[in-house]
Amino acid sequence: MLRIVDRYLVRELLVSFLAAVAILLLVTVGATVADLLAKIARGRVAADLLLALIGLRTVDSLTLLVPLALFLGVQLAYGRLYRESEMAVFAASGLPVTGLVRPLLLLAVPMTFAMALISFWLAPAAVRQAQALQEEASRSLIVAGLEPGRFVELPNNDGVMYVDSMNADGTKFKKMFVASERIDTEAGRTSLNVITAADGELYHDANGAERYLGLNDGFRVEGVLGQDNYRLMRYVRNDVKLTDTETDANADSVKRSAPTTELLASNDIVQRTEFQWRLAAPLSVLVLVLLALPLAKSSPREPRYARLLIALLSWVIYYNCLAIGRSKLSQGVLDPRIGFWWVQVPTAMLALYLLWRSQRLPRPRHTAARVHSEVA
Numbered sequence: 268m269l270r271i272v273d274r275y276l277v278r279e280l281l282v283s284f285l286a287a288v289a290i291l292l293l294v295t296v297g298a299t300v301a302d303l304l305a306k307i308a309r310g311r312v313a314a315d316l317l318l319a320l321i322g323l324r325t326v327d328s329l330t331l332l333v334p335l336a337l338f339l340g341v342q343l344a345y346g347r348l349y350r351e352s353e354m355a356v357f358a359a360s361g362l363p364v365t366g367l368v369r370p371l372l373l374l375a376v377p378m379t380f381a382m383a384l385i386s387f388w389l390a391p392a393a394v395r396q397a398q399a400l401q402e403e404a405s406r407s408l409i410v411a412g413l414e415p416g417r418f419v420e421l422p423n424n425d426g427v428m429y430v431d432s433m434n435a436d437g438t439k440f441k442k443m444f445v446a447s448e449r450i451d452t453e454a455g456r457t458s459l460n461v462i463t464a465a466d467g468e469l470y471h472d473a474n475g476a477e478r479y480l481g482l483n484d485g486f487r488v489e490g491v492l493g494q495d496n497y498r499l500m501r502y503v504r505n506d507v508k509l510t511d512t513e514t515d516a517n518a519d520s521v522k523r524s525a526p527t528t529e530l531l532a533s534n535d536i537v538q539r540t541e542f543q544w545r546l547a548a549p550l551s552v553l554v555l556v557l558l559a560l561p562l563a564k565s566s567p568r569e570p571r572y573a574r575l576l577i578a579l580l581s582w583v584i585y586y587n588c589l590a591i592g593r594s595k596l597s598q599g600v601l602d603p604r605i606g607f608w609w610v611q612v613p614t615a616m617l618a619l620y621l622l623w624r625s626q627r628l629p630r631p632r633h634t635a636a637r638v639h640s641e642v643a
Contacts, residue, residue: 269373272362276370279348284340284374291332292325299324313404320400326393327523330386330548334555335582337378341371341559342578349565367560368622375556379549386548387527394524415440426460441466443482448492461488462507480507536603540596543606547589550607554615555582561621585614 269277299321306312312320345367348354357366415433420426426447430440445462464485471478482505490497522541530542562578588610595601601609 272357272366273370273373276344276367277373279344280340280370280374283344284337287336287339287343288332291336295328295332296321296325299328312401316400316404320397323393323397323400326385327390327397330382330390330545331586333378333382333385334548334551337375337552338555338559338578338582339575341556342563342575345560345563346565346574349563350567350569350571352567354564368557371556371560375552379552382552383549386545390545391524391526398524437469439466439468443467443485457492459488459490459492462486462505464505477508481505482507536599537597539603540593543596543603544589544593547607547611550611551585551589554611554618555585557615557618557622558585561618561624585610 300317303312303317303320307314307317345354348357415430418427418429420428426445429444431442433440443462443464443466445460447460449458449460450456451458462482462485464482466484467480467482469478470481483503485502485505487500487502487505488497489500522537525538525541527542527545530538530545533539558581559578562574562581565574589607592601592607592610596603596606
């Protein structure tokens, strides 16, 4: 049975945690939308994948967002109780500072298991799904936003494209028309480029990295607007390179998308470092919760967000130490078996020391001098 005070504190912690999650999600989603819209404008991401990629990237960011939100939630909830002297009432009722740990663990322990699930399974699966969607989009004109029978603007204002019909998977088309203009500001003229084709196909090069349109039996018209020296070319085959898509196929995304079982069975130092990084996410929940409790202690006369700024600075130092450790582990400077314990254990010990110190009564000052003056 939970005590009344435990239920009260858990409710306060949960409300503050959800508020912090909402704010951090808003910031994260906003940054993700801005990044994806910029890539869509450059033609590196298909517009139809916007909502799906926002959701998948948000899931991937939860490993960083949730521990920080819980850390801030403890600061906001317990900080308010200290400022409004509710903690003084709890202390007068016989509730020590260590009695505040129980409500924290009621929230932190389930969150630790949830973070383990996200870090070891959901986040890598989200990265793999995002890569699969973008890979599919790079191989289909339909997914990339081209519709048969309609004029479609190309990314970066590169022109207008029209196809009469397409097959089901969007790799082959018939009767294509592309018109584009290029403005030369120095020369003060605009060049026109018109391409037509009876049919064609979308394909990748031998490495599978670059995309091309293979055009068959068409015309190409080039010239400068306002002049009569247009050039007309007829071709049997014309290959046109398209804008590269954002495939997220770099080394970082590949290791982030690897299944956890594959990381456990691997002897590669990069993959072992990735496993230690995933393990650090659920552990950071417990460490940050213990650290947040003594940092939240304040007096009613202190500025409202003074302790919150100190807590944010502590989190920045903690996370930067993890990032430095990740770099050193991947470079082979540190033994992968050490992992991030050299950051987690000292931080937890510091949190326990601050917690023990916060419940000690202050030592009276100048006691001996006061007694001597009273005797005299």
